[in-house]
Amino acid sequence: MAAKTRGTPPTTKAAGSVKRPSAVAKSKSPASVDSKPEVRIFVSYSHVDVEAQAKLNTHLAPWRRDGVKVWYDENIEPGAELDAEIARELRQAHIFVALFSPAYLDSNYCWNIEYKRAMGRRARKLMRVVAVVVKPCGWKQTPAAGFKLLPKDGIPPERWSSKDAAYVNVAQGIGEVIKSVRRELLAKSPKPSRAMPKPGSNKSAAAKKIVPTPTVKPRSVTRNSSK
Template sequence: MSYSHMDADARRKLETHLAPLKGDNVSTWFDGDMNAGDKLDTAIARALRNAHVFVGLLSPDYLASHYCWKIEYRRAMNRRARGTMRVVAVVVRPCDWKSTPAAGFKLLPEDGREVTRWRSADAAYLNVAQGIRRVVAAVRREIAAASQPAKPKRAAAKATAKAAAKGSAPPKAKKPRARANVARKPSKAGTKT
């Protein structure tokens, strides 16, 4: 979670609303989880490398923070461009996010309406937590799909369907050669080969 320290209350409230996700084996990390003596940039860079989801809490202070906006958010967007991270922007206070690269993405709460403009902050954070839950579910599906070996039968079926659509005969599948384990007779010297 990336946030300006001016929005520490917003981070705490969101963390509270994410408690059910934590019970579902989702862990959160923010710079407050670091130990005294840890090197800031190294620990944050490590956390960014290991995370599947980046949550940035947008506010005027966040956009004004060189470290939050120009370093953390940019690193997350670079990972997003490589397909290795999901980036979720949460608008916690009114700010000019529409003139930033974040404007091209779906923001939380719903439609990027700032948390402070909701009748109830709890309703806004619930909306955010539900949105993050959907992102986590999508990431888990992607991870599960990536860990599944490719099924050759599907590839053959697709090739047959493609050939049928073209009106040609389906390609003949090569039969795998069966390998037989043959025991060899011992050589005259008495050693096995």
């Protein structure tokens, strides 16, 4: 059986009459999501507690992927001046996290320089300070006793059911501070200004549509003379 051939329809539309999606419509991207402001965390710790610092950094991984920068002195490049780099990062940080331990409280640099400098910035409302008890120590005999510590109730990780459970609690607590800082940064960020109208563009539409009324000349009336 011969195959049927499709004939040309009797009436075809011109090529130009076919509606095609415009280039603008094709390039239209989905609504952009507002980028979150970067939050910077300065981690202060004694090098004796490097294991606790690494553990905390691991549990903060979801926040690091969410745009939070976690800084500690191991990030300093070789050849850089230690004091200058530490002072610069501390000034730029939004959150100061101190890892309390016997070695931290005994360290002149950790306690008398980094921690006290951070508390000074906190007093000027320039920084949040969070103390994390990573080992049993005498923090209750310090001014830090007047603040809420992490993990919950300042109980060190070794007294929890597992160290990971303690660090999960720490990461959750720091996460709440991160969200609070982000809200403050968003509130302070400048809002986009509205475009100013062009000169003369503020005329009302009614004024633009006014058409002058044509003048009608009176018709001359001719009367037949009775004379």
